Amino acid sequence: MLRYTLKRALSLGLSLVVASLVIFFVIEVVPGDPASFMLGLNAQPDTIAALRSELGLDVSKLERYLAWVCGMLQGDFGTSYTYRTPVTEMIGDRIWVSLPLALYALTLSTLIAFPAGIYAASRRGKPGDMAVMGATQLGIAVPNFWFAMMLVLIFAINLRWFSAGGFAGWDKGVAAAMKSLTLPAIALALPQSAILARVMRSALLDVLGEDFMRTARAKGLTRRQALMRHGLRNAMIPVLTIIGMQFSFLLAGAIIIEQVFFLPGLGRLIFQSISARDLIVVESVVMLLVFMVILVTFLLDLAYAAVDPRLRSRT
Amino acid sequence: MTLSRNILLGGLLCLCVVTAALISFLWTPYDITVMDIPNKLQTPSALHWFGTDHFGRDIFSMIMVGARTSLAVALVAVGIGMGLGVPLGLWAAANSGSWLDELIMRGNDLIFAFPSLVIAILITAILGPGAVNAILAIGIFNIPVFARLTRAGALPLWQRDFILAARVAGKSRARISAEHILPNVANLLIVQGTIQFSLGILAEAGLSYVGLGAQPPTPSWGRMLADAQTMVSFAPHLALIPGLAIIASVLGLNLLGDGLRDHLDPKIRVMRT
DSSP states (O other), X not given: OHHHHHHHHHHHHHHHHHHHHHHHHHHHTOSSOHHHHHHOTTOOHHHHHHHHHXXXXXXXXXXXXXXXXXXXXXXXXXXXXXXXXXXXXXXXXXXXXXXXHHHHHXXXXXXXXXXXXXXXXXXXXXXXXXXXXXXXXXXXXXXXXHHHXXXXXXXXXISOSSOSSOOOOGGGOHHHHHHHHHHHHHHHHHHHXXXXXXXXXXXXXXXXTSHXXXXXXXXXXXXXXXXXXXXXXHHHHHHHHHHHHHHHHHHHHTHHHHHHHTOOSHHHHHHHHHHTTOHHHHHHHHHHHHHHHHHHHHHHHHHHHHHOTHHHHOO | OOOOHHHHHHHXXXXXXXXXXXXXXXXXXXOTTSOOGGGTTOOSOSSSTTOBOTTOOBHHHHHHHHHHHHHHHHHHHHHHHHHHHHHHHHHXXXXXXXXXXXXXXXXXXXXXXXXXXXXXXXXHHHHOSSHHHHHHHHHHHHHHHHHHHHHHHHHHHTTSHHHHHHHHTTOOHHHHIIIIIHHHHHHHHHHHHHHHHHHHHHHHHHHHHXXXXXXXXXXXXXXXXXXXXXXXXXOTHHHHHHHHHHHHHHHHHHHHHHHHHHHHOHHHHHHHO
């Protein structure tokens, strides 16, 4: 297990290095110098040069890359060009919107998908299964931002149960903050739960054909008891993989939903920073997101290997 | 053998969308470049089947023309993914276990780690918004999907006797990949192709919605939704109809993909009968 962990950790480190290189050099080709962008069309060349040196843009790309990476390793993501505040602070503010939103959406999606998937698998081929599968097909086809608009139309404009956008802030109390995240979380959760329910169903159906399930039935368990006691546990690996992937998707994928609801999250931060040519913010947030995706994958790999020793020999 | 309900329903939905897109090249009920302010924001009627927008343009005609944009962007993006991903996957499988295979697969893993939507937004922001750049942004993320699938499908084939026979006959690995491996993974690729196609339509709609996809005057479903957002309280049909068009296309493609998978996979076919 130690050998496996070290191997995976090495691969994790390597992926992060390559990812940071790709992110930095791709973003650095963005046309438009941040300094001249900030100062406008009529800026004097010496003013631009002064700002460039103030922003640290006058050294070579390699030096800037090294400074960026070394800074991140110490938790310092640099200083935003436009806001002149540390990027770490900006991320710190936004992540308290994006992270709870992702967790909220993931919880909703799991709460919908598990019963739906289990029900469909237990009624395989019957009308109940077909109804759930039909609903999931529809759920996958619905663009989440359109669903968000419909939610706003129904629950904010017509019924006035929720506000149409904006974030109340955690200082207004947990209930108020969660309330302003409810519609976005539902919009994000719907397509995710459709996918998860399908994965749950097919993983369960795969397990149902296994010998140990037959043994469980032979012991006298009913189909449902066998499914709940033995089937569910064994079907969890593919389901957990998808949940892990969905979590990282939800963190970054909320970008359009954050636009719909005017939520001050990470997605909106990236969006605004791209338009303002605030490269350092874009680089740092993208790197953070990639880091989280790679880390989730790494932890899942370790978790599987801990549960299932057969996976350790396969790398 | 009869075609399944999925293929029929999915095929029918796809056919409607494709036909609408093709007819729009020759004819639309109204000219979508002409504004008709007196008739703005009409609800669906016999004259305007889907109503009119805030400039009085006929929404049915805009949906027809918008179908072109969606289909073209998603189709070319799938083409990019297949065009680059399939050869990479075949190559990796033919040289399985080598450093080349390792490099291709790790490269794929890396692309998967990037939040695709964020990178797509970044690419369109770097290269400027527009349909072509949207295609690129969506297409890049299709490459690892097809590379992985092709490799996974091709690897077991390399162990088979007919491939051994071809190698004994003196064929090169490249020729075997093209002549024997590719036809045997084609089914997988077709099914995945329809799925990526539908994801492409969703992605294009998302990019257009945030203003990074097709630019005016090219109509696109995503931008119609963005325009509708501020008017949703008094003209909900503006938001409803483009959304339903997206759902119909994506649903059609997904049903078709599911149906084809069952139809093309002999193992499942046997299980059903």
